[in-house]
Amino acid sequence: MTNPDLPYTIAVWLIPLVIAIVFHEVAHGYVARIFGDHTAERMGRLTLNPIKHVDPIGTVVLPMILAIAHAPIFGWAKPVPVIASQMRNPRRDMMLVALAGPATNFVLATLTALGLAAFVGLASGVPAEGAPHTAVGFAFDVLYSFLLINVFLGVFNLIPLPPFDGGHVVQGLLPRAAAIQYAKLARFGLPLLLILLFVLPMISPQLDIIRRVIGPIANAVADFFLSIAQLGGL
Numbered sequence: 001m002t003n004p005d006l007p008y009t010i011a012v013w014l015i016p017l018v019i020a021i022v023f024h025e026v027a028h029g030y031v032a033r034i035f036g037d038h039t040a041e042r043m044g045r046l047t048l049n050p051i052k053h054v055d056p057i058g059t060v061v062l063p064m065i066l067a068i069a070h071a072p073i074f075g076w077a078k079p080v081p082v083i084a085s086q087m088r089n090p091r092r093d094m095m096l097v098a099l100a101g102p103a104t105n106f107v108l109a110t111l112t113a114l115g116l117a118a119f120v121g122l123a124s125g126v127p128a129e130g131a132p133h134t135a136v137g138f139a140f141d142v143l144y145s146f147l148l149i150n151v152f153l154g155v156f157n158l159i160p161l162p163p164f165d166g167g168h169v170v171q172g173l174l175p176r177a178a179a180i181q182y183a184k185l186a187r188f189g190l191p192l193l194l195i196l197l198f199v200l201p202m203i204s205p206q207l208d209i210i211r212r213v214i215g216p217i218a219n220a221v222a223d224f225f226l227s228i229a230q231l232g233g234l
C-alpha cells in the first residue's frame with residue numbers, strides 16, 4: 001500500500017538536501033578560486049543552480065531510498081572540479097578547500113537555527129515536529145530538516161578517509177610520501193560509502209558505524225544548534 005505521507009516526507013527532506021549539498025560543493029569551488037584554481041569557474045560550476053550539480057544517484061535516488069527506509073538522509077552532488085597544482089600552496093590550500101564544504105554546512109545550520117528561533121517566536125503554536133500538510137507546518141519541517149541535514153553533512157564529510165573532506169585534511173597533514181599512498185584510498189570511496197551505509201548494518205547492528213559513531217556526534221552537534229533555536233534536543 002502506498003504511504004500517503006511519502007510525497008510530503010520526500011519534499012521535506014529532498015529539497016533541503018539538494019540546497020545543502022549545492023552550497024557545500026560551490027563552497028569548495030569558491031575557496032579554490034581564492035587560492036588560484038579557476039577550474040570550477042571555467043566549467044560553470046560556481047552557481048547555485050542545482051541542475052549544474054545534481055548527481056542522479058547521489059542527489060535523487062539514494063536520498064529517496066533512505067527516506068523510504070526511514071534511515072538518516074544523506075547524498076552528494078557532482079564534485080566540483082579542483083586542481084591542487086594550480087593553487088599557490090597546494091597542500092595547505094587543498095585542506096582549506098576541503099574544510100570549506102563542512103564549514104559552509106555548519107554556517108547554514110547556524111543561520112537555520114536562528115531562523116527557527118524567530119519562526120518559533122512568531123508562530124508559537126507550531127509544535128516541535130511541525131504541523132504536516134499546512135503551510136506553516138511545512139515551512140517549519142523544511143527548516144528543521146535543513147538544520148539536521150547540514151549538521152549531518154558537515155559531520156559526515158569530516159570522516160578522515162578519502163574521498164571525504166576529512167580525508168583531504170589528513171592527506172595534507174601527512175608527510176608527502178605517506179600522503180600519496182593515502183590518496184590512493186579515494187578510488188574505493190563509493191564502495192566504502194555503500195559498505196558504511198548498507199552492508200555493515202545488514203551484517204550486524206554493532207557494525208553500523210553511521211548510527212553508532214557518526215550518529216551520536218551529529219546528534220550532539222544538532223542538539224547544540226537546536227538549543228539556539230530554543231527547541232528540544234533529538
